[in-house]
Amino acid sequence: DSGVTQTPKHLITATGQRVTLRCSPRSGDLSVYWYQQSLDQGLQFLIQYYNGEERAKGNILERFSAQQFPDLHSELNLSSLELGDSALYFCASSPGRGSTDTQYFGPGTRLTVL
Amino acid sequence: DAKTTQPNSMESNEEEPVHLPCNHSTISGTDYIHWYRQLPSQGPEYVIHGLTSNVNNRMASLAIAEDRKSSTLILHRATLRDAAVYYCILTRFGGSQGNLIFGKGTKLSVKP
Numbered sequence: 001d002s003g004v005t006q007t008p009k010h011l012i013t014a015t016g017q018r019v020t021l022r023c024s025p026r027s028g029d030l031s032v033y034w035y036q037q038s039l040d041q042g043l044q045f046l047i048q049y050y051n052g053e054e055r056a057k058g059n060i061l062e063r064f065s066a067q068q069f070p071d072l073h074s075e076l077n078l079s080s081l082e083l084g085d086s087a088l089y090f091c092a093s094s095p096g097r098g099s100t101d102t103q104y105f106g107p108g109t110r111l112t113v114l
Numbered sequence: 115d116a117k118t119t120q121p122n123s124m125e126s127n128e129e130e131p132v133h134l135p136c137n138h139s140t141i142s143g144t145d146y147i148h149w150y151r152q153l154p155s156q157g158p159e160y161v162i163h164g165l166t167s168n169v170n171n172r173m174a175s176l177a178i179a180e181d182r183k184s185s186t187l188i189l190h191r192a193t194l195r196d197a198a199v200y201y202c203i204l205t206r207f208g209g210s211q212g213n214l215i216f217g218k219g220t221k222l223s224v225k226p
Contacts, residue, residue: 002159033213043158043201043216056213090157098212100146100205105157 003027004106006091012112018079021109025072025093031055032074033094033103034066038087049074050097081113118202123221126192134187134220136202141182144207149176149187150214151198158201158216161187197224 003026013019025032034046045058049068060066063081068074078085088108094101119137126132138147149161162169162176164185169176175188189196201219205212 002157004157031212035214035216042218043152043214045213045215048213050212058213092157092214094212096212098205100163100207101212102148102160102163103150103158103212103214105159108157 002104002106004091004093004104006089006106006109008109009107010110010112012114013081014114015081015083017081017113018077019081019111021076021078021089021091021111023074023076023091023093023106025074025091026104029093029095029104030072031094031096031098031101032068032072033092033098034060034074034076035090035092035105036087037090037108038084043090046076048098055097078111083113086111086113118204118217120200120202120217120220122218123223125223125225126189126196128194128224128226129191132189132192132196132222132224134189134200134202134222135184136186137184138202138204139183141204142206145204146207147176147178147182147185148203148205148214149174149200150203150216151196151200152219153195153198161200192222192224194224194226197222 046060048056092103148163150158199219
């Protein structure tokens with residue numbers, strides 16, 4: 001158990017809908033990262049927050065957004081969903097800003113868009 | 115960012131040592147070498163990391179070449195639970211971004 005929790009575990013929705021994925025980092029960790037894992041693209045970095053502020057952005061679509069709250073939990077919002085958004089979404093946390101920090105990953109949320 | 119090259123797959127027998135290679139010929143002096151693994155249906159998990167010297171922990175050992183252009187993750191006695199995809203990743207000390215860049219990794223199969 002990494003100490004990172006993600007809810008829900010599974011999500012099935014339809015195209016055009018909007019969903020919210022939630023992540024609670026390990027106690028004391030200030031950074032939260034979101035990654036997407038699909039069969040054809042592998043594990044891709046989406047976005048990082050550090051202590052409530054956006055720190056780095058990867059291949060995140062404009063339809064996707066995220067935020068980190070004062071209690072340090074984070075939410076990833078996916079809107080106007082398309083079939084291609086079906087994937088595993090992982091959240092990770094680390095104590096500091098990153099660069100050489102160890103990252104601890106949650107169990108993931110499996111999103112299926114029908 | 116410096117790239118890493120790993121074999122697509124490897125096989126091992128249970129209770130035998132496994133040596134997983136990684137090439138990183140364009141590594142810079144401030145790049146750390148990290149290994150993560152992803153077991154089936156789970157999120158990635160940290161295995162080990164190092165800068166210049168060899169490193170040991172309860173999970174594995176990391177052997178780093180003297181010129182740092184390659185490294186080897188060593189599992190001393192493979193178990194069925196070690197069957198996973200192993201990722202070798204470089205991160206730069208003081209880098210502006212903290213995210214990990216995952217390649218395709220090495221899929222390790224362990225035979226009983």
